[in-house]
Amino acid sequence: MDGGCKRTLQAQAAQSAQSACTRKAHNLRVAACVLRLFFLGGAVFGDYPLIERLDPRKDITFDQYVKNVEIGRQLVYNKERVVEPEDAARILTIYAYKPLGNDDFYSVQARCPVGAQSIATLNHIAHPDVLTGGAFAGGIILLPSIPGLFVPLDITGKNANDLEKLMAASRLTEAQRDMGAVITISGNGKKERFLFIPGATFSVTEAAFFLTFGKSGASFQYPLRYFTLTSSFGVRRNPVTGTVKNHDGLDLAAPLGSEVYAAQAGVVTDIGSDSVYGNYIVIKHEGAWASLYGHLSKIEIDLYASVQAGDLIGRVGSTGQSTGPHLHFELRQNGKAQDPGKYLFKSN
Numbered sequence: 226m227d228g229g230c231k232r233t234l235q236a237q238a239a240q241s242a243q244s245a246c247t248r249k250a251h252n253l254r255v256a257a258c259v260l261r262l263f264f265l266g267g268a269v270f271g272d273y274p275l276i277e278r279l280d281p282r283k284d285i286t287f288d289q290y291v292k293n294v295e296i297g298r299q300l301v302y303n304k305e306r307v308v309e310p311e312d313a314a315r316i317l318t319i320y321a322y323k324p325l326g327n328d329d330f331y332s333v334q335a336r337c338p339v340g341a342q343s344i345a346t347l348n349h350i351a352h353p354d355v356l357t358g359g360a361f362a363g364g365i366i367l368l369p370s371i372p373g374l375f376v377p378l379d380i381t382g383k384n385a386n387d388l389e390k391l392m393a394a395s396r397l398t399e400a401q402r403d404m405g406a407v408i409t410i411s412g413n414g415k416k417e418r419f420l421f422i423p424g425a426t427f428s429v430t431e432a433a434f435f436l437t438f439g440k441s442g443a444s445f446q447y448p449l450r451y452f453t454l455t456s457s458f459g460v461r462r463n464p465v466t467g468t469v470k471n472h473d474g475l476d477l478a479a480p481l482g483s484e485v486y487a488a489q490a491g492v493v494t495d496i497g498s499d500s501v502y503g504n505y506i507v508i509k510h511e512g513a514w515a516s517l518y519g520h521l522s523k524i525e526i527d528l529y530a531s532v533q534a535g536d537l538i539g540r541v542g543s544t545g546q547s548t549g550p551h552l553h554f555e556l557r558q559n560g561k562a563q564d565p566g567k568y569l570f571k572s573n
């Protein structure tokens with residue numbers, strides 16, 4: 226890119242900002258924000274300004290970020306002029322945000338005008354639900370100023386999540402690479418390269434994948450159509466024995482005889498009756514995952530049968546250690562109980 230082109234682009238970006246904000250002082254205000262940020266020694270994460278609150282009235286850095294996204298959006302969604310990926314990459318700025326305890330992916334992306342796909346791909350997020358709860362509360366999330374997709378270039382094979390493998394297959398081919406520019410992100414002392422594709426959005430397949438598949442393909446649908454969650458995963462007092470112990474699954478209350486469905490495709494590897502679980506079914510899935518369905522009144526599947534997600538396998542009951550009709554649903558990976566809430570999604 227030559228200097229003239231660069232100037233046009235910068236002028237355009239400035240113009241965009243001005244048209245978006247009727248106040249003439251806009252550009253000055255943005256400049257003042259930047260200055261204040263550094264004069265106050267504003268918090269940073271590595272090379273990036275750190276946002277502490279996703280509220281433009283309470284956090285000057287976030288206010289600055291929102292204005293930057295406004296400029297970025299006008300740049301990539303300008304119908305008259307297609308932006309060159311290298312030009313967008315030069316203008317791209319990254320901010321860091323440390324999620325608060327009650328944040329999840331949905332709440333963060335809802336407040337950031339750059340969009341869910343940009344945030345997800347820059348942060349290796351394969352599925353919005355997997356992050357619900359504490360999973361990402363301890364880390365830092367990076368927020369880009371320009372909408373687009375970020376395809377990792379340094380992580381491949383086993384280390385990439387399934388969404389990234391899917392993106393790599395279609396977007397890193399020789400023909401497609403020109404759609405993006407290589408950028409380097411540095412954080413926590415390590416550097417990482419991405420192909421930044423400004424303005425790009427998920428293909429239908431990628432979108433379906435993002436919404437329905439979790440990390441390593443670990444996504445399960447709810448085993449009941451209608452239910453009330455009566456006990457979640459974790460420590461609780463056993464309602465029958467009164468002792469405090471870990472609850473390894475979810476208790477989903479539903480009327481006696483309600484249909485129970487396989488949460489994911491797999492093979493039925495165990496059917497039995499147990500003093501605690503009552504009549505139960507175990508299904509083995511890919512990736513060393515297994516699901517368990519307990520307290521059933523009736524078994525509707527044969528041992529060693531292959532099932533698809535959503536197949537009828539049994540009926541809700543109150544057999545074993547149970548105070549009323551409900552399904553005890555467990556997910557285990559390599560034999561270790563996992564919080565089903567992180568991997569379940571609602572099917573339509």
Ligand SMILES: [Zn+2]
Pocket residue numbers: 456472474475476552553554
């Ligand atoms: Zn239970």
